[in-house]
Amino acid sequence: MKLKILFITTELIPFIKIGELAEVVTGLAKAIANLGHDVRIFIPRYCNIDKNKYRLQQIGPLSVPLGNCEKWCSVLLGNIPDTDIPVYFLENDEYYGRQGIYGFSHKYPFDDNLSRFTLFSRGVFKLCRMIGWVPDILHAQDWQTSLVPVYLNTLEQGDIFSKTASILTIYNIGYQGIFPREDIYLTQINSEKNNLDFEFYNQINLLKAGIINSDIITTVSPTYAKEILTPQYGFNLEGVLKQRSDDLYGILNGIDYLYWNPEFNRRIPAPYSVDNLSGKDICKKELQEIAGFKKGKHIPLICMVNRLIEQNGIEELCGPSYGCLYSICRDMNIQFVIMGTGDDWCERELSLLASRLSNLKVFLKHDERLAHRIEAGSDFFLIPSKYEPCGLNQMYAQRFGNLPIVRDTGGLSDTVEDYNEESGGGTGFIFQKMQPEDIYIAVERAVRVFQHRKDHFDKMRKRAMKKRFSWANSVKKYIDLYNAAVAKKNIKRKKE
Numbered sequence: 001m002k003l004k005i006l007f008i009t010t011e012l013i014p015f016i017k018i019g020e021l022a023e024v025v026t027g028l029a030k031a032i033a034n035l036g037h038d039v040r041i042f043i044p045r046y047c048n049i050d051k052n053k054y055r056l057q058q059i060g061p062l063s064v065p066l067g068n069c070e071k072w073c074s075v076l077l078g079n080i081p082d083t084d085i086p087v088y089f090l091e092n093d094e095y096y097g098r099q100g101i102y103g104f105s106h107k108y109p110f111d112d113n114l115s116r117f118t119l120f121s122r123g124v125f126k127l128c129r130m131i132g133w134v135p136d137i138l139h140a141q142d143w144q145t146s147l148v149p150v151y152l153n154t155l156e157q158g159d160i161f162s163k164t165a166s167i168l169t170i171y172n173i174g175y176q177g178i179f180p181r182e183d184i185y186l187t188q189i190n191s192e193k194n195n196l197d198f199e200f201y202n203q204i205n206l207l208k209a210g211i212i213n214s215d216i217i218t219t220v221s222p223t224y225a226k227e228i229l230t231p232q233y234g235f236n237l238e239g240v241l242k243q244r245s246d247d248l249y250g251i252l253n254g255i256d257y258l259y260w261n262p263e264f265n266r267r268i269p270a271p272y273s274v275d276n277l278s279g280k281d282i283c284k285k286e287l288q289e290i291a292g293f294k295k296g297k298h299i300p301l302i303c304m305v306n307r308l309i310e311q312n313g314i315e316e317l318c319g320p321s322y323g324c325l326y327s328i329c330r331d332m333n334i335q336f337v338i339m340g341t342g343d344d345w346c347e348r349e350l351s352l353l354a355s356r357l358s359n360l361k362v363f364l365k366h367d368e369r370l371a372h373r374i375e376a377g378s379d380f381f382l383i384p385s386k387y388e389p390c391g392l393n394q395m396y397a398q399r400f401g402n403l404p405i406v407r408d409t410g411g412l413s414d415t416v417e418d419y420n421e422e423s424g425g426g427t428g429f430i431f432q433k434m435q436p437e438d439i440y441i442a443v444e445r446a447v448r449v450f451q452h453r454k455d456h457f458d459k460m461r462k463r464a465m466k467k468r469f470s471w472a473n474s475v476k477k478y479i480d481l482y483n484a485a486v487a488k489k490n491i492k493r494k495k496e
Helices: 020-033 113-131 147-153 181-187 192-198 206-213 222-227 238-243 278-291 314-318 325-331 344-356 368-377 393-399 410-415 436-452 454-466 475-495
Strands: 004-008 038-044 057-066 069-079 086-091 103-105 137-141 165-170 178-180 203-205 216-219 248-250 301-305 335-339 360-363 380-383 403-407 429-431
Touching: 004 020, 004 113, 020 038, 020 475, 038 113, 057 113, 069 113, 086 113, 113 147, 113 181, 137 147, 137 475, 147 165, 147 206, 165 206, 165 475, 178 181, 181 203, 192 206, 203 206, 206 238, 216 222, 216 475, 222 248, 222 410, 278 301, 278 335, 278 368, 301 368, 301 436, 314 325, 314 344, 314 436, 325 335, 325 344, 325 436, 335 368, 344 360, 380 393, 380 436, 393 403, 393 410, 393 454, 403 410, 403 436, 403 454, 429 436, 436 454
Parallel strands: 004 038, 004 137, 038 086, 137 165, 165 216, 216 248, 301 335, 301 380, 335 360, 380 403, 403 429
Antiparallel strands: 057 069, 069 086, 178 203
C-alpha cells in the first residue's frame, strides 16, 4: 500500500539546521520517497531561508487560528534539492522573521515559542485543506510539533482527517516544551479532559500531551527507547511513557553515505578508502597544520565536534579544577582538536586551556567544511555524553576511520563496538561511568592501543570504515509502523 505521509518539522537540510533533526528528516524522507510513497514536508519559513536561492513559490495565503484571533500567513512551495519531494513553508514575519530558530541561544529561548509552534502545528491542517491533500500519516518531530497529534484527536477529530494517523518522534526528551499553565488558551484546546493531557507540575507540557495523543511514539535508537522509561533518563515523563510503552519503538537513525564519504569528498584534502589509507595521512598532516601542531602520523590525534552543553559531558571534560581535559593533554603524548559552541563558561575555559596547552586547539564555531577535515584527519573521536538519544557523529567518525571513544548510553551503545584486547575486535572504546577519571582512563586506553597495538588499531579502523548505518536498515521499520498506525486508527474509528 502506497502511503501519503506529511513530515512536520522545524529543521530540514539544506534549508535550516541546528542539530541532528535536520539531517534525520531529510534522510528519512528521501528513503521513504524512494520506495514510491507520497512524501511531503511542512516547515516554517525562517527569514534566513533564502526564497530566491531555493526558488520558493507562493501558492496562497492561509488564515490560522491562534488564541483569541487569527493570524494571516503565506504558504510557499519548494523541493528538497535534487528530489521531487515537495516542501511547504509557513511564512509569518511576526513569528519566523527573526534571527534564530528556537531562541537567541539554547539557554535563552524566545518568550513566544508557544505561540510560534502552536501556529505552526495548527497550520498543518489548514495547509492540507488548502492543497486538497489528506495524508494517511502525520509524522510530528519533537516537542515543537507535539500539538499536531493533539489537534488530530480534538479540534480536527471526525473531520476529513478521521482516517489520518499520527506518529511522534522524540529526539531528546530533555526538551519538552514547558510553558505557563495560563497560556494554554493559545492552543484553543479548552475541555477539562484534554487539558489534563498537558498538566505538568502546575504548568503545561507539549511533549507530554503529544505522547498521550499519538497513535505511535518512536525515538531514535533502541537503547534510548528503554532508557527513557527510567527515572534517570525520563526527565519526569517516564510514567507517561510507561503507560504508552506498547506503542513506543526505538529505530536507529541512518546517515547519508554519499555526503559522509572519504572516497568522494571535496571538503577534505585527499580522498581515501578502507583499501587505500594513504589519503588519510595527508588529511592528518593538513589538520595538524591548521591546528598549529607538530606534523607526524605517529602522534595520536583526538577530536571532539559537538555542542558545548551539559548533556555532552563538558563539565566532566573541562570544568575548572574538575575536568580531565588538562590532565589528558598534559600527561599523554597526543594532540587534541575541539570544535563547537555552547555555554559561555565552557567557551572561556576552553580558550584558557588552549592558551596553556600547546597540544590543544579549540575552534569556537561550527564550520561544515572544517568538520569534515577534522573527521578525516583525526584518529579518535571523543563523545563523553551523559545521555545520547542517537548521535550521528560516531557514525560519521567510523566511516572516516576515526575510532569513537564514547560513554555506554543511548545510540552510542547501539552503534559502537567496544575494543576486545584479545582479538583486536571492535570499532571504538566504551566507558561506563560519567566521571572525569573514567573519561581519562578511556582516552588512555585508546592511546595505548594506538601506540603499542598498532595491528589492533589498524584492524579496528578498517572494521569501522566497513560498517553501514544507512537508512535502508531503518526505513522498512518506519513503513511497518506507519501501516500499524493506520490500522490502529481504523480500529479505533470503527469502535467510535
